[in-house]
Amino acid sequence: MMECESKLNPLADEFVPSLRRCLSAAAPEFFPSSHRLRPIASQPQRSRAQTGSSHAERNAEKESKIKRTVYVGDIDPRITEEELMREFSNCGVVKGSCICGDTKSGLRYGFVEFENEDCAKAAMRLNCTRIGLYPVRVLPSHRTIAPRNRLPSRSGDDREKIVRTVYCSYIDTTLSEKDLKEFFEIQFGEVSCIRLLGDQKSSTRYGFIEFAKEEFAVAAIKCTGMLLGNYRVKVVSSKAAIRPSQHSN
Structure with a gap:
């Protein structure tokens, strides 16, 4: 008998009918019509299918x-x-x-x-x-072009120097910085400094020429293809300024 009683539900209607009916009438929200647990609504699946699709698109690109x-x-x-x-x-x-x-x-x-x-x-x-x-x-190629790191921000002085500087390539190795300075000053205007780079064992070198004024640099670019020594030089706008430590005397 005790074993049967232990299986009885003490909260069943037959034991507390009046209490359950009172609570249900007073606060029906405690006893909703469907007292069973509702399944959790399925979330829109940003599923493996979509994740895999975007991954495949990136690979295809x-x-x-x-x-x-x-x-x-x-x-x-x-x-x-x-x-x-x-x-x-x-x-x-x-x-x-x-x-x-x-x-x-x-x-x-x-x-x-x-x-x-x-x-x-x-x-x-x-x-x-x-x-x-x-x-x-x-x-x-077996790879794409890797994105470049951004250059460090330049100061106002650097930007001002860059617009006054040109990059010159195919410079005859028989020419010195002094020769270049004289040539560009006679042709276009005052040169502030010159940096000549490259191996003197090669037939040509390259370098940077900084003018005193921007208009001199603009005019110098127009001389690209001019014969200077034994070679025709290429002159284009520079992307960098000549550093103080690189200034020639």
């Missing part, structure tokens, strides 16, 4: 970029990224370029990304073509 990118080896250290883009622009629309390696360590390498895969295939025909002083190697 990366593969597409790789297919429309070429690797360029044995790049003349005097060649800039802008010049590299111009050389490959005959193959199609170039979306970007990246040159890697230290300018002081000899030949460099880089990547050129095109608008589509057909342009990249056309660029393969430039393999062994001379760009600058050296023939380049053009091969399929």
Whole structure:
């Protein structure tokens, strides 16, 4: 008998009918019509399917970029990224370029990304073509162009110097900084300082020329292609100022 009683529910209606009815009438919210637990509403699944889909899309985009990118080896250290883009622009629309390696360590390498895969295939025909002083190697790329780190913010003085500075390449190694200073001052105006770089064992070098005024630098850019010594120089806007420690006397 005790075992049967232990299985009885002391809160059943037959034991406390009046109490349950009173509470139900006074506060029906305590006894909702459906007293069972409701299943938790299913959340919209940003599920594995969607996550996998976005991951697949990113992979597809990366593969597409790789297919429309070429690797360029044995790049003349005097060649800039802008010049590299111009050389490959005959193959199609170039979306970007990246040159890697230290300018002081000899030949460099880089990547050129095109608008589509057909342009990249056309660029393969430039393999062994001379760009600058050296023939380049053009091969399929196995990677995309890595995004570049932002340059540190420049001071107002640096920006002001940059607009007065030009980058000059294909400078005859027989010419000294003094020779360049005299030439550019006679042709365009006062030169503040010159920094000549590159290996003197090579036939040409490159460097930076800072003028006293911006208009002198603008005029100097127009002389690109002019014969200076035994070579025609290239003169373009500079992206950097000559540091004080680099100023020549």
